[in-house]
Amino acid sequence: GPKVLQIPSHQIIDMGQMVTLNCDPVSNHLYFYWYKQILGQQMEFLVNFYNGKVMEKSKLFKDQFSVERPDGSYFTLKIQPTALEDSAVYFCASSFWTANTEVFFGKGTRLTVV
Amino acid sequence: QQQVRQSPQSLTVWEGGTTVLTCSYEDSTFNYFPWYQQFPGEGPALLISILSVSDKKEDGRFTTFFNKREKKLSLHIIDSQPGDSATYFCAASYGNEKITFGAGTKLTIKP
Numbered sequence: 080g081p082k083v084l085q086i087p088s089h090q091i092i093d094m095g096q097m098v099t100l101n102c103d104p105v106s107n108h109l110y111f112y113w114y115k116q117i118l119g120q121q122m123e124f125l126v127n128f129y130n131g132k133v134m135e136k137s138k139l140f141k142d143q144f145s146v147e148r149p150d151g152s153y154f155t156l157k158i159q160p161t162a163l164e165d166s167a168v169y170f171c172a173s174s175f176w177t178a179n180t181e182v183f184f185g186k187g188t189r190l191t192v193v
Numbered sequence: 194q195q196q197v198r199q200s201p202q203s204l205t206v207w208e209g210g211t212t213v214l215t216c217s218y219e220d221s222t223f224n225y226f227p228w229y230q231q232f233p234g235e236g237p238a239l240l241i242s243i244l245s246v247s248d249k250k251e252d253g254r255f256t257t258f259f260n261k262r263e264k265k266l267s268l269h270i271i272d273s274q275p276g277d278s279a280t281y282f283c284a285a286s287y288g289n290e291k292i293t294f295g296a297g298t299k300l301t302i303k304p
Contacts, residue, residue, distance in 0.1 A: 083236070112291065122237065122282060122294040135291055170236050178286040179225040184236030 081105040083185035085171050086153075091191045097159035100188045102171030104154055111154045112172040112182065113146065115139060122170070127178075128154065161192045196220055197285050199295030208304045212270040216283035216295050221264065223285040227292065228257060228268050231280045240281070241268070273302045 084103040092098045104111050113125040126136040128146055143162070148154040154173075158165055168187040174180050199216045206212045216226075224245040229237035243250045243257050243266070250257050256269045270277055283295040 114294075119231075119233070119280065119297075121296050122284075124291045124293065127291055172236075178292045181239050181242075182227075182292060184229075184238065186234065186236050 081108075081183050083171055083173055083183050085169075085185035085188050087188060088186065089189045089191070091193060092161055094163055094192050095160045097157065098161055098190065100156040100158075100169050100171070100190070101153040102155065102173075102185060104171065104173030105175075105183055108173035108175050108183075110134075110174045110177060110182075111146075111148065112174075112178075113156050114170040114172065114184075116168045116170060116187070117166075119168075125156075125169075158190075161190075163192050166190060166192045196293050197283060197295040199283050199298055201298055202296065203299040203301070205301045205303060206273050208273060208275060208302055210273050212268075212273045212277070212300060212302075214268040214281055214283070214298050214300070215265065216267070217263075217265045218285050219264065220285070220287070222287045223293075225286045226257070226259060226266050227284050227286070228255075229282040229284060229294070231282065231297075237282055275302045275304055278302045 086101045111128040115123045125140045127134045145157045168189050170187045172182050172184045174182040197218050227242035228240045230240040231237040241252045241255050243259050259266045280297045280299050282297045284292045286292045
């Protein structure tokens with residue numbers, strides 16, 4: 080089936096440094112999402128993105144976070160600067176239309192901030 | 194504020210038995226309810242979904258029930274198999290741009 084690819088699978092970074100998480104969504108999809116998961120538990124919505132713009136973001140999407148998809152390439156989540164509490168697995172997802180259609184998730188990037 | 198509540202947190206079922214997972218929600222505008230299955234090291238994958246205009250949907254061994262009046266839904270897995278061992282998330286959406294997840298149920302099927 081359709082696949083969302085996330086690069087890298089694991090990233091370790093020093094607190095205060097910048098990190099960029101990359102996502103290659105399903106090719107014809109129009110909506111893109113980032114979710115945060117801690118310890119294999121709750122999937123927390125961070126942000127969604129459509130037509131080059133952030134449509135909605137949660138309280139977890141701090142000012143240090145940003146997303147973009149320049150020229151239809153990778154959909155990225157940038158954290159600058161990182162904090163210890165940013166350690167989690169970040170899942171990228173995409174859907175052809177809104178979240179009422181099937182949303183496909185990647186395998187996640189495990190971010191460890193030390 | 195937890196908009197989608199899921200229980201139990203973990204569950205063990207013998208192989209061949211029936212698994213029942215339950216969820217409740219608060220926001221009456223939710224109209225789409227997917228269930229996701231997640232294996233360790235993987236992302237969630239859509240298992241089955243139901244719209245609020247329906248009360249039941251089946252897909253093989255998996256059936257989801259929806260009760261709009263009580264704002265509850267459930268997932269039933271008949272003839273549970275060890276390969277069904279995973280974390281299951283109920284979720285809800287209302288046609289906008291995000292899915293709200295429950296806390297998940299870790300299911301273990303014992304042979």
